[in-house]
Amino acid sequence: MRFVDEYRDPAAARALVRRIATLSNGKRFAFMEVCGGHTHTIYRHGIEHLLPDGVELVHGPGCPVCVIPMGRIDDAIAVAEQPGVLFTTFGDMMRVPGSSGSLLDAKARGADVRFVYSPLDALRLAVDNPGREVVFFAVGFETTAPSTAVTLRRAKAEGVSNFSVFCNHVTIVPPIKAILDSPDLRLDGFLGPGHVSTVIGQRPYRFVAEQYGKPLVTAGFEPLDILQAVEMLLVQCAAGRADVENQYTRCVVEEGNPRALAIMAEVFALRPHFEWRGLGFISQSALRLADAYADFDAERRFAVPGVRVADPKACQCGEVLKGVIKPWQCKVFGTACTPETPIGTCMVSSEGACAAYYNFGRLHREAALSVGARA
Amino acid sequence: MSAPGGTGFLYPFLDAAERDAGPLLEDLARSAEAKAAESAALRANVLAASEDELSAVGLAMATRFDAGGRLLAMGNGGSSTDAASLVTLFGDPPAGRPLPARSLADDLAVLTALGNDVGFEVVFLRQVIAQVEPSDMVVGFSTSGGSKNLLLAFDEACERGCLTVGLAGYQGGQMAVSPSVQHCFVVPSQSIHRIQETQAALSWRLWEVVQAALRPLGPS
Amino acid sequence: MSVGTAAQSAAGPAGALDAERGAAGAGGLPPGFGVDVAGAALALARRFAHGGTLWCFAPAWPAHAHHVAVEFVHPVVVGTRALPAVAVSAEAGVAGLRTLCRAGDALVVVASSEEPAARRALARAPAWGLTTIWIGAGPRPAPGAADHVLWWEGEVPSQAAHTGRFVLSYHLLWELTHVCFEHPGLLEEPQVCSGPACVTCGDEGRLVEVLRLGEGGAVLVRAATGLEWADASLVEGVSPGSLVLVHAGSVLTVLAEGSGE
Numbered sequence: 001m002r003f004v005d006e007y008r009d010p011a012a013a014r015a016l017v018r019r020i021a022t023l024s025n026g027k028r029f030a031f032m033e034v035c036g037g038h039t040h041t042i043y044r045h046g047i048e049h050l051l052p053d054g055v056e057l058v059h060g061p062g063c064p065v066c067v068i069p070m071g072r073i074d075d076a077i078a079v080a081e082q083p084g085v086l087f088t089t090f091g092d093m094m095r096v097p098g099s100s101g102s103l104l105d106a107k108a109r110g111a112d113v114r115f116v117y118s119p120l121d122a123l124r125l126a127v128d129n130p131g132r133e134v135v136f137f138a139v140g141f142e143t144t145a146p147s148t149a150v151t152l153r154r155a156k157a158e159g160v161s162n163f164s165v166f167c168n169h170v171t172i173v174p175p176i177k178a179i180l181d182s183p184d185l186r187l188d189g190f191l192g193p194g195h196v197s198t199v200i201g202q203r204p205y206r207f208v209a210e211q212y213g214k215p216l217v218t219a220g221f222e223p224l225d226i227l228q229a230v231e232m233l234l235v236q237c238a239a240g241r242a243d244v245e246n247q248y249t250r251c252v253v254e255e256g257n258p259r260a261l262a263i264m265a266e267v268f269a270l271r272p273h274f275e276w277r278g279l280g281f282i283s284q285s286a287l288r289l290a291d292a293y294a295d296f297d298a299e300r301r302f303a304v305p306g307v308r309v310a311d312p313k314a315c316q317c318g319e320v321l322k323g324v325i326k327p328w329q330c331k332v333f334g335t336a337c338t339p340e341t342p343i344g345t346c347m348v349s350s351e352g353a354c355a356a357y358y359n360f361g362r363l364h365r366e367a368a369l370s371v372g373a374r375a
Numbered sequence: 376m377s378a379p380g381g382t383g384f385l386y387p388f389l390d391a392a393e394r395d396a397g398p399l400l401e402d403l404a405r406s407a408e409a410k411a412a413e414s415a416a417l418r419a420n421v422l423a424a425s426e427d428e429l430s431a432v433g434l435a436m437a438t439r440f441d442a443g444g445r446l447l448a449m450g451n452g453g454s455s456t457d458a459a460s461l462v463t464l465f466g467d468p469p470a471g472r473p474l475p476a477r478s479l480a481d482d483l484a485v486l487t488a489l490g491n492d493v494g495f496e497v498v499f500l501r502q503v504i505a506q507v508e509p510s511d512m513v514v515g516f517s518t519s520g521g522s523k524n525l526l527l528a529f530d531e532a533c534e535r536g537c538l539t540v541g542l543a544g545y546q547g548g549q550m551a552v553s554p555s556v557q558h559c560f561v562v563p564s565q566s567i568h569r570i571q572e573t574q575a576a577l578s579w580r581l582w583e584v585v586q587a588a589l590r591p592l593g594p595s
Numbered sequence: 596m597s598v599g600t601a602a603q604s605a606a607g608p609a610g611a612l613d614a615e616r617g618a619a620g621a622g623g624l625p626p627g628f629g630v631d632v633a634g635a636a637l638a639l640a641r642r643f644a645h646g647g648t649l650w651c652f653a654p655a656w657p658a659h660a661h662h663v664a665v666e667f668v669h670p671v672v673v674g675t676r677a678l679p680a681v682a683v684s685a686e687a688g689v690a691g692l693r694t695l696c697r698a699g700d701a702l703v704v705v706a707s708s709e710e711p712a713a714r715r716a717l718a719r720a721p722a723w724g725l726t727t728i729w730i731g732a733g734p735r736p737a738p739g740a741a742d743h744v745l746w747w748e749g750e751v752p753s754q755a756a757h758t759g760r761f762v763l764s765y766h767l768l769w770e771l772t773h774v775c776f777e778h779p780g781l782l783e784e785p786q787v788c789s790g791p792a793c794v795t796c797g798d799e800g801r802l803v804e805v806l807r808l809g810e811g812g813a814v815l816v817r818a819a820t821g822l823e824w825a826d827a828s829l830v831e832g833v834s835p836g837s838l839v840l841v842h843a844g845s846v847l848t849v850l851a852e853g854s855g856e
Contacts, residue, residue, distance in 0.1 A: 005400060011631045011746070012738035037799065090843075118844020120826055140843070143800070146829055147845040195800040198840060198848040221800070224739045251800065251840055251848055260829045260847065393780030396637060403633035403771045408624060410770065414763055415623035452665050459658035460757060469753030518671075567671040568766040575759030582757070 003046035007223045016227040023234035028054040035193035036063030043356040045223040059353040066345040066352045067276040070309035073098030080111040087113045088122040089137035099309045119151040126163035143195045145169040146260035149267040166298040174285035180212045189233040192218035194248045201256025209242040220248040278318025317344035327357040418573045433584025441590045446476035449499045450516035455480040461578045471586040499528035509536035518570045520548025529555040544570030635743035636771030642701040644782040649680040653705035654712040666769045698724025707752035708736040722804040724819030730764045805837040
């Protein structure tokens with residue numbers, strides 16, 4: 001248990017690993033972690049190497065950067081390259097490839113593209129640069145959408161007219177449902193996203209247990225959290241139960257954050273459908289700005305091409321995101337597609353399943369291949 | 376960057392290139408087990424050998440507590456914290472009756488005043504002179520058995536009619552032979568750590584005997 | 596993995612020492628304790644090697660905090676170096692610790708899992724950037740309550756505090772920490788991360804402590820990486836000392852005070 005020595009509370013981790021081995025009892029289980037943060041923790045801390053052979057973690061579509069389709073990147077670059085625009089974005093978005101390069105390439109060509117940590121930083125840039133049109137590339141799940149909403153409400157209250165948002169917020173529940181409806185998938189349960197749940201609470205996941213008969217355990221982001229959540233899933237499986245449970249009680253409460261949900265309802269409206277890279281169109285899975293905030297909608301303020309671009313043919317991000325194949329089983333993994341020259345988005349963000357696997361897993365690829373062969 | 380010239384095996388501590396903590400952690404775990412086993416064996420031996428005297432001292436202390444006597448504990452460094460632990464155990468016990476007990480190393484104003492103005496050898500002695508009554512009990516912890524400030528305080532306390540109890544290590548040092556230390560429990564070990572661990576166990580046993588021997592409170 | 600012995604007293608805490616007198620030579624450590632104290636010692640040695648100070652806190656048994664500190668500051672073994680360790684009094688408590696400690700320091704707590712001040716301190720330690728070691732007895736703390744948990748599970752805390760269990764625990768910690776200094780190559784912090792994590796895709800949520808309230812819903816917070824401003828308009832009941840979770844500049848949730856989890 002070499003990895004365990006570096007965990008928080010290794011003694012508790014060792015006890016959990018033993019419990020997991022006993023509970024799984026040689027049987028096969030596949031659990032999907034839908035959140036990219038979990039994928040990152042699992043790779044970074046070698047958690048897969050601690051689990052019994054039969055217990056498999058399937059990496060879901062939980063990286064909001066990875067699922068942004070190429071056409072939206074092209075739209076963002078088109079906005080960024082308009083005269084007078086100061087384009088702001090979270091770090092990892094900079095490198096995501098569109099059909100002709102990334103925002104980083106646009107920056108090299110002369111566009112003013114800047115990295116921000118918070119949408120509020122983007123608003124501050126607008127206040128400080130009244131002669132510029134500041135646009136924020138909003139991306140992220142329900143965790144991040146409240147920050148964007150707070151920012152927009154403040155922009156409106158303060159009458160900041162040179163600020164707008166290119167909204168690409170997506171929601172986590174629709175893809176979970178899409179995955180559950182997918183015929184080629186066999187999952188025994190889910191690790192629910194931790195920080196998304198601080199906002200939406202536990203109630204939205206009930207359909208997973210009630211309609212699909214799968215257990216879901218909301219989990220935190222320490223290795224110990226993941227192990228404990230896997231143990232809780234196995235306890236449910238052993239008892240033949242399917243409930244929504246909460247491992248991450250120190251941060252997640254049943255009802256979520258009502259204030260955040262209220263401000264999101266005020267600022268955003270559901271899009272009828274949205275394209276997810278690799279997963280295709282999923283209905284009611286993304287947010288746009290509500291009509292009351294139309295003045296701040298970059299899609300209305302600027303002409304965007306809005307052209308749909310097909311995913312690269314060689315790339316199998318879709319199958320990776322659905323958990324149908326493992327990253328190393330993709331035709332271009334590690335050869336044509338690497339973190340330095342990504343083809344698919346899963347290789348771009350360090351939380352993407354492919355990049356995480358490439359960065360942390362390649363040393364163990366031989367071992368992993370033999371596990372994969374048994375799968 | 377092993378030490379040059381093939382001397383790496385002689386001076387492994389010069390080897391900063393070591394990266395795998397696994398072997399070290401295994402060594403450390405084994406070492407911890409071995410030390411704990413040594414500690415447990417020492418404790419068991421000393422408790423067995425001391426049982427009769429512990430019972431006698433405990434009974435004598437109970438009699439003094441019943442008569443209104445107070446417990447005063449002292450020690451230097453880590454031993455001062457062991458004295459403080461003893462005081463907490465007697466004064467604020469997990470069960471049984473709280474008894475008057477305090478540490479002579481507790482009051483920093485008194486300690487630094489005496490240490491600065493007179494000398495550290497008298498920090499306990501001067502407090503004994505000023506405060507101790509014949510019915511009191513003075514308990515001192517010293518792993519070497521040779522702490523001068525304890526020995527001076529024991530002399531004065533003994534002279535005043537107090538019950539004096541010492542807990543020492545090694546061969547007991549001066550405390551083992553001083554007539555002023557009426558009862559001296561010696562933990563025969565060369566390790567200060569192992570000595571202190573067993574002294575804690577002796578303190579606990581002493582407290583158990585005292586609690587069992589106390590006369591019930593109130594008019595009979 | 597576990598090299599502990601099964602020689603735990605079956606007589607229960609009250610008769611622990613009585614039973615032990617009949618079992619001379621028994622190992623006496625709880626199962627796995629040796630492995631746990633080894634890991635804690637290496638982590639502590641790494642903090643010292645990088646200039647960290649060890650803070651010692653034992654709110655219910657202050658003598659233990661003082662004993663740990665003097666152990667490191669004034670070593671009993673010739674040739675071992677004096678290390679910065681300081682006892683924080685029960686009176687100074689969490690407030691004193693907050694003011695004194697710096698990111699990169701370590702904190703050893705000697706307390707039961709029920710001790711409120713210990714739980715408050717340990718819950719905040721990640722926001723302060725501390726490596727934490729919790730020595731205690733009785734019911735184990737919730738998983739992950741400290742970086743290293745050195746526990747005497749089958750014993751009553753108020754007894755273990757006086758029978759030498761805790762003294763042995765921190766003596767072992769001290770002895771093993773000094774062994775680690777003979778292995779300078781292992782004192783570098785392990786490099787497990789390769790590259791920056793993204794705020795959004797990592798679903799980042801950082802535990803921080805609120806230092807003071809600013810204007811317009813802003814709060815100044817203390818994170819392991821330093822001070823920063825965050826927006827707290829999405830949550831209620833934030834005050835100085837609150838532990839909160841920050842994502843992309845917004846406070847998303849306020850943690851229950853000192854839950855210790």
